[in-house]
Amino acid sequence: MDDRLGMGGRWRVLILLVALGVLTIPIVVGYVWIVISTFSQRTYGLVPVDALGQPGGLTLRNWSFLWADPNIWRVSLNSLVLAVGLTIGVVLVSSLAGYALSRISFPGRRIFLGTTLVLHAFPSVTLLIAIYFVLRWITRIPGLGRGIPIIGGFGYNTLGGVILVMLALQLPLGIWLMKGFFDHISWDIERAALIDGCSRLRTWWQIVLPQIKPGIAALSIFSFISGWNEFLIPYTYITDQQKSTIAAYLNSLLGDTAPVNYSQVAAVGLFQLIPVIIFFIFTQEYLLSIFAGGTKGGA
Amino acid sequence: MPESASAISAPDAGEVRRVGDGASLRSLLGPLLFMGPATVLVVVFFFVPVVIVLAISLTDMSTATGFGSWKWVQFENYRKIVSHPNTGQVLGNTIKYVALTLSLFNVGMALVIALLTTHVPRRAGFLFRSLWLLPRLTPSVVYIMMWRYVAADAPYGILNRHLLGPLGIQPTNWLPAQPWLFVVLTNGFIGASFGMVIFTSAIESIHRDYMIAALVDGCSLWQRVRYVILPLIRWPLLFVTTYQTLSLLTSFEQILLLTDGQFGTEVWSLWAYHRALSNYWGNFQWGFGAALAAVLVLIGIVMALVYMRYFQFNQLIQEPKIEAL
Numbered sequence: 367m368d369d370r371l372g373m374g375g376r377w378r379v380l381i382l383l384v385a386l387g388v389l390t391i392p393i394v395v396g397y398v399w400i401v402i403s404t405f406s407q408r409t410y411g412l413v414p415v416d417a418l419g420q421p422g423g424l425t426l427r428n429w430s431f432l433w434a435d436p437n438i439w440r441v442s443l444n445s446l447v448l449a450v451g452l453t454i455g456v457v458l459v460s461s462l463a464g465y466a467l468s469r470i471s472f473p474g475r476r477i478f479l480g481t482t483l484v485l486h487a488f489p490s491v492t493l494l495i496a497i498y499f500v501l502r503w504i505t506r507i508p509g510l511g512r513g514i515p516i517i518g519g520f521g522y523n524t525l526g527g528v529i530l531v532m533l534a535l536q537l538p539l540g541i542w543l544m545k546g547f548f549d550h551i552s553w554d555i556e557r558a559a560l561i562d563g564c565s566r567l568r569t570w571w572q573i574v575l576p577q578i579k580p581g582i583a584a585l586s587i588f589s590f591i592s593g594w595n596e597f598l599i600p601y602t603y604i605t606d607q608q609k610s611t612i613a614a615y616l617n618s619l620l621g622d623t624a625p626v627n628y629s630q631v632a633a634v635g636l637f638q639l640i641p642v643i644i645f646f647i648f649t650q651e652y653l654l655s656i657f658a659g660g661t662k663g664g665a
Numbered sequence: 666m667p668e669s670a671s672a673i674s675a676p677d678a679g680e681v682r683r684v685g686d687g688a689s690l691r692s693l694l695g696p697l698l699f700m701g702p703a704t705v706l707v708v709v710f711f712f713v714p715v716v717i718v719l720a721i722s723l724t725d726m727s728t729a730t731g732f733g734s735w736k737w738v739q740f741e742n743y744r745k746i747v748s749h750p751n752t753g754q755v756l757g758n759t760i761k762y763v764a765l766t767l768s769l770f771n772v773g774m775a776l777v778i779a780l781l782t783t784h785v786p787r788r789a790g791f792l793f794r795s796l797w798l799l800p801r802l803t804p805s806v807v808y809i810m811m812w813r814y815v816a817a818d819a820p821y822g823i824l825n826r827h828l829l830g831p832l833g834i835q836p837t838n839w840l841p842a843q844p845w846l847f848v849v850l851t852n853g854f855i856g857a858s859f860g861m862v863i864f865t866s867a868i869e870s871i872h873r874d875y876m877i878a879a880l881v882d883g884c885s886l887w888q889r890v891r892y893v894i895l896p897l898i899r900w901p902l903l904f905v906t907t908y909q910t911l912s913l914l915t916s917f918e919q920i921l922l923l924t925d926g927q928f929g930t931e932v933w934s935l936w937a938y939h940r941a942l943s944n945y946w947g948n949f950q951w952g953f954g955a956a957l958a959a960v961l962v963l964i965g966i967v968m969a970l971v972y973m974r975y976f977q978f979n980q981l982i983q984e985p986k987i988e989a990l
Binding site: 410412419492566597 | 823
């Protein structure tokens, strides 16, 4: 039952739905194409065709990159490391700071809160040029800049450096969200724990964090998708193809001087899209709310 | 959102506060532990870069000078911006890009979708809003690839094949033919979801009495939108407009992927990026690029402070719940 006011008659609802449908076509069409295209030799518009241009030509050959192209698994693994590293980092640092801002009175708290808010509105993408120099400096710090397994280090041209930059740029949002979640849970249990002599850190870990699992889940999904999708920051700060991510790799396929074989490239694109679609199907409510608050930079 | 916490008042501070040197040391150590990582990251990746970008904009640093033999040139880079032959066109492009995308999509379409999805059955409305979120979730490279195929020349392109062909319009590759159309569309379909979500929650939180009154008075749908809904959501409208202006002004990722500034679509932020970090000649002009970026950084700082002031974000800063322990 829908009790919305002023819904009007059945016909008006139908007209509104048709209008919505028409406006939404440009969005849907791209996804329809990418699915059809990856299973076709080529496509004319949305119609799969064979080498002679006749309708038909369905094939699985476009997916051969999964075993024929050694790069794909390396760049996918890099993207996965980026996404997971970013998620752990953002959740850990944001929930620490968010807890302190929500629960502890310390000198500079108001300043930090105000700064977080201003930074949340500030377009961090304008700092890319300057961050390039920061990363080059970090590279020179012994033990930190380079030579760390898996992430390579935290300097320029390392996966760790990209994780660190993205982590920092997402912090204003993360801290703000986490503080909001902490603000909305009752502090009775926590207070009892503190009075009983439980340390702040242990209280945070054992008493408070378990109560904001939905918040942590939402921030994790957001961070994971951001890391997995990110193009600009790895593209800017990673120059080795060995260390590049799937988005940058896909872009290099599109940018090749030879005429683009759309069907093969589309398969790589769909491959990158799969985890996102899975999250999209199962966690739409989370995403609708968090991407509204979380949108930064990109348009 | 649950409101249980706000209903409970803060404890009487004096009642439980411990006094003593040991305690005060510990009370400082705690916050340090919690705030330390965030503080370091914010300083290293926000504050230091702001200083760096301003400082480098006053130098002639480039690949030619390297990091060793550059020198301070005061405001030379800014003078260069003013006198540069491309400045006028890039500025025009930027205004065109921001104005068109903002009015048609980030505010206009966002409002249309929010209004439509709140006037159809709830489940259908939710489904459509989810679909409109999809472009924002999609990896930007994949998303732009889809649009390139939409615009591609016959016989491949979707637009030529399914819309313009049947209408008898000569097929072409529409991306170079109508670059601005696709710049606005690609950015717009991503950008609309921000306003859509905010407008939707604003519309849904309008008190039922207003709607009932309007219905009793026999308002048509259009009158209800014009005289009830729009006036009541003017604050979110203003917020989305200003916030998205800043976002669009500084965003260039989609344009970079779509045209890379070709066909006369170079905007200010992309120009800065090209000059400092990515150009075909491999001659990175960090000084000049930083000056271009510094203009945007300063606009960003001013506008961020303005939001803080006028959207009363300060009121969100409530006192902590347990500060006594």
